[in-house]
Amino acid sequence: MIIETKGHSQKNAVQNTALLFFPLSGFADDSDGRVITSSLETVDGIAESVAVIEDNGRKTEASVKARLDEKCDEAALVSKALFLAGREHTGISPAWGTVTGIRAAKFIRQKRKFMTSAEIAEIYCVREDKIRLSEMVCESEEKALSKLDGKSVSLYISIPFCPSRCYYCSFVSHSIEKAGALIPDYVKALCDELEEVKKVCDKTGVYVSTVYMGGGTPTTLTAGQLDVVLSKVNELFDPKLFDEFTVEAGRPDTITEEKLDVLRKCGVTRISINPQTMNDKTLERIGRKHTAQDVVWAYELAKSKGFDCINTDLIAGLDTEDEKDFDFTLDKILSMRPENVTVHTLSVKRAANLRDDGDSAIERASLTEYMTEMAQKRLLEAGYRPYYMYKQKNMVGNLENVGYALDDKDGLYNIYIMGEYQTIIAVGAGAVSKVVNGKNGRIERVFNYKYPYEYLDDKQKMLGNIARLEELIRETL
Ligand code: SF4
Structure with a gap:
């Protein structure tokens, strides 16, 4: 063209x-x-x-x-x-009209300062239900933003390992079959980097208010390895100042009673147990090595251990699933009633990998859009509220991913990172720190090495990144 x-x-x-x-x-x-x-x-x-x-x-x-x-x-x-x-x-x-950026809610929040909803709908051709969705997300954002004081930062800990690789995965994650031998050294290197982050906090006066261990699948680590990293976090930073402490348990095939006990002992307040779908045939096709029943088992075990904020990730438009398959997944999830449900949609890149042409990608997008609308309707009826939202880049149909929450269980880290509202210090391989400078509106990124073997081989690079972070954080104060 x-x-x-x-x-x-x-x-x-x-x-x-x-x-x-x-x-x-x-x-x-x-x-x-x-x-x-x-x-x-x-x-x-x-x-x-x-x-x-x-x-x-x-x-x-x-x-x-x-x-x-x-x-x-x-x-x-x-x-x-x-x-x-x-x-x-x-x-x-397209429902979002000409709003094509990733942060649609932030865009609409900024416009709402001087425009009515009707003006936004008219000028940007956004459908009214999407404006309403953005407004609900903005309300949750307001609450989360009121907790920020200019001195708080989030800490992200990257665990880029998974038990096996899902076919739709777009993250840098390594199956433990291939990279498992690196994990003991990786745990040690993470602790070293956390020590350096602590020094930056002490020197600049910033403090950690939310912790997020993500991946990959962090619970690929053994209970002992999790204990080492999470205890290190508690030892270095002040847990009394944590508004939230999340660990993505992710795949139920990595969850054990022992690991959940470690998470509880270390003060983790929020975990994810991610089914993606509750249809066993789809789970098999997409390379997940667990069943829907395993999800229920892990969820009930986590509840019995006292976790009162559990997120479940779902994917709309997955593989060959139709509306009935997705509805079935929603039935199962709603009967479990997790505190958070995140509904993702597959990106156009994935569609391209499936060798779709533009037309079938559009058909897929319209089915996926129907599913996301169905999810929204059913979740709202069940008492959930949308609290964060982002659109994937190059998404066919320009669709959004939405996190829903019950009561006051919004995932704060998700709001901060997606809206780029707070500085995120990220440690580990593939981690990208983002320093948000409220004074000049600039956002600076510091990139760690992408792959664990590079990260382990070059400590000097980590120290250089930490020095750069300190410099950037000082500029924000
Ligand atoms: S569990 Fe997540 S990070 Fe791991 S391979 Fe699957 S999609 Fe990728």
């Missing part, structure tokens, strides 16, 4: 909008027979954008006029014109 712009330089906005209707397209040439022209002209203070789609001999045109201001800027106007043309041309009407 070729994109031509006239009278403006909002090519990115035009490309992002074009991808809503022609997913998986490239912009290098017109070998797919498509040319999109987007123009902008201002006469007497009124701007008009015209979008023309020429698609293998078929032509569709749309235009919009507005006075450019804070509410409707150039990017918004050219995107809207193309959105209207794309909708007419393809018959597809």
Whole structure:
């Protein structure tokens, strides 16, 4: 596809909008027979954008006029014109309109400071139910943000190991068959890095308010290894200041009574037990080495140990599942009534790996959208509230992932990291620290080595990263 712009330089906005209707397209040439022209002209203070789609001999045109201001800027106007043309041309009407960024709730929260919901719906073509969803998420965010004081940070501990690899996995995670021998050294290296983080906290005066051990599957570690890392966290940082302490137990085939006892002893307040689906056939097809019954077993065991905040991750649009399969999963999960339910959707990258073309990717997206709407309806009816949300990059249908919570059980770390509201210090292989500077609005990232063997081989790099973190944190104070 070729994109031509006239009278403006909002090519990115035009490309992002074009991808809503022609997913998986490239912009290098017109070998797919498509040319999109987007123009902008201002006469007497009124701007008009015209979008023309020429698609293998078929032509569709749309235009919009507005006075450019804070509410409707150039990017918004050219995107809207193309959105209207794309909708007419393809018959597809993406629910999030021209809001294509990952942080849709944050975008709408910022716009709501000076725009009404109706204005957002009108200018960005967002469906009303998505604005309502964003508003509910914003309410939860407000509560979580009130806990931040400019001195608190989150601590992320990366455990990039899993018992085996799921076919849809897009993380850097290593099956223990291949990388298990590295784990003892990895545990030691993590403790060393945590010691260095502690020094940064002491020198700068920041403190850890939420801890999140994620992966991978952290419970791939033995009970003893978990004990070493989590006890180290408690020894170095002040657990009385922790608003939340999460460990992703992830796959039930890694959970044992002994490990749960260690998590309880170390003050973990929130765990994940992730079924993805409660259909055994799908679990087998996607390479998970456990059954739905194993999920129930692990969940009940964790409850009997006193865990009162358990998250379950589900995936809508997984493999060959249809509405009935997804409904069955929702039935099972709602009967367990976990405090958090996170509904994910598969990304277009995965669809591409399944060798879909754009059209079948759109069909898949529309089924997935139906499933996410079904999940939202059923979870709201069951008393859950959406508390955080993000959209995956390159998601077909521009769909969102949503975390739902009962009562006041919102996962704070999820809110902070997704909204980029708080500095996250991340340790371990594949970890990326993010320093949020409230003074200038900048976000700086510090990248650890991606793979465990690199991380273990170069302690100097870790020390260099820690020094950089300290420098960046000082700038925020
Ligand atoms: S459990 Fe998660 S991180 Fe591990 S392989 Fe599966 S999808 Fe990837």
